[in-house]
Amino acid sequence: xHLQSYLKERCDSGGISAAEMGVMxxxxxxxxxxxxxxxxxxxxxxxxxETGDANSDGDTQxxxxxxxxxxxxxxxxxxxxxxxLSEEQPTPIAxxxxxxxxxxxxxxxxxxxxxxxxxxxxxxxxxxxxxGNLPRPCRGRDQLGAGFFTxxxxxxxxxxxxxxxxxxxxxxxxxxxxxxxxxxxxxxxxTTKEYAINAAYAQHWHAPIQQWKTQVLADAxxxxxxxxxxxxxxxxxxxxxxxxxxxxxxxxxxAGRLRLVYEANPIAxxxxxxxxxxxxxxxxxLDLTPQELHERTPLLFGSADEMKIxxxxxxxxxx
Ligand code: P6P
Numbered sequence: 452x453h454l455q456s457y458l459k460e461r462c463d464s465g466g467i468s469a470a471e472m473g474v475m476x477x478x479x480x481x482x483x484x485x486x487x488x489x490x491x492x493x494x495x496x497x498x499x500x501e502t503g504d505a506n507s508d509g510d511t512q513x514x515x516x517x518x519x520x521x522x523x524x525x526x527x528x529x530x531x532x533x534x535x536l537s538e539e540q541p542t543p544i545a546x547x548x549x550x551x552x553x554x555x556x557x558x559x560x561x562x563x564x565x566x567x568x569x570x571x572x573x574x575x576x577x578x579x580x581x582x583g584n585l586p587r588p589c590r591g592r593d594q595l596g597a598g599f600f601t602x603x604x605x606x607x608x609x610x611x612x613x614x615x616x617x618x619x620x621x622x623x624x625x626x627x628x629x630x631x632x633x634x635x636x637x638x639x640x641x642t643t644k645e646y647a648i649n650a651a652y653a654q655h656w657h658a659p660i661q662q663w664k665t666q667v668l669a670d671a672x673x674x675x676x677x678x679x680x681x682x683x684x685x686x687x688x689x690x691x692x693x694x695x696x697x698x699x700x701x702x703x704x705x706a707g708r709l710r711l712v713y714e715a716n717p718i719a720x721x722x723x724x725x726x727x728x729x730x731x732x733x734x735x736x737l738d739l740t741p742q743e744l745h746e747r748t749p750l751l752f753g754s755a756d757e758m759k760i761x762x763x764x765x766x767x768x769x770x
Pocket of ligand 1: 561562563564649678679680681708709
């Protein structure tokens with residue numbers, strides 16, 4: 452089934468609004484344009500080149516970060532979104548339709564430092580309600596929908612709306628220029644023997660992660676770390692596992708590295724819809740109230756049984 456048909460069925464059945472359908476189609480069109488751009492990396496332009504600027508959080512911007520955001524913005528301008536909240540911008544961007552009912556938050560190009568070495572990158576998005584007041588991000592649990600695109604060997608999409616029981620996955624048919632549903636609804640296996648964490652920071656981990664890591668080493672788990680959140684997340688949705696980017700003792704890592712509004716909240720929304728768990732340690736990500744657009748949060752998510760062990764360790768050992 453094509454993404455357009457899937458969204459029209461959901462809209463006709465009252466599962467999503469016409470505004471949500473329109474915004475999703477606009478994001479999909481932007482993802483197709485970003486795919487075409489990436490396929491030409493190193494031919495027409497060096498998309499991994501630094502622009503010399505930094506985003507609102509001090510991360511160096513790559514040419515692809517800027518180009519991807521511009522494509523998303525140009526497609527959303529024709530949709531029922533009133534504001535865009537972007538990792539690349541310090542404040543919300545007002546869109547032409549100021550009476551539209553939606554706010555969209557995006558990480559336009561998660562993992563962009565990987566583009567120079569042809570490793571999967573992606574676009575993460577969150578659809579939130581807008582009440583006409585200041586465009587503030589809502590709690591993760593109040594999102595209307597969320598998902599992410601990956602740009603790798605294939606361009607893929609995983610997507611869920613508030614009324615869905617489970618997320619759905621799609622793959623881009625690049626010859627025909629549309630997304631095709633991958634069929635079965637997505638469910639994360641409750642148990643796993645695979646985890647993702649950057650072990651280079653082991654000396655800085657706090658007690659719960661240190662103790663958990665000792666246990667998984669003893670149980671001979673396998674480890675995968677791509678260094679691209681969307682790539683690790685896509686693998687976990689497809690074959691289970693857990694992902695950990697915890698807070699640690701390094702300066703500036705008191706709340707971890709990843710952002711709540713446009714990285715952790717969309718991922719956590721999908722994870723809970725898929726039967727997994729997503730926490731900052733001891734609290735559900737979706738229950739956190741954002742205080743600031745670019746605030747960071749520790750993010751641990753994946754297979755429910757393994758996550759329950761991690762949550763218990765945080766409740767037992769967190770100082
Ligand atoms: P580290 C990419 O820059 C990113 O934001 C996520 O996509 C990824 O999971 C993480 O940072 C990698 O962080 O510290 O391993 O480089």
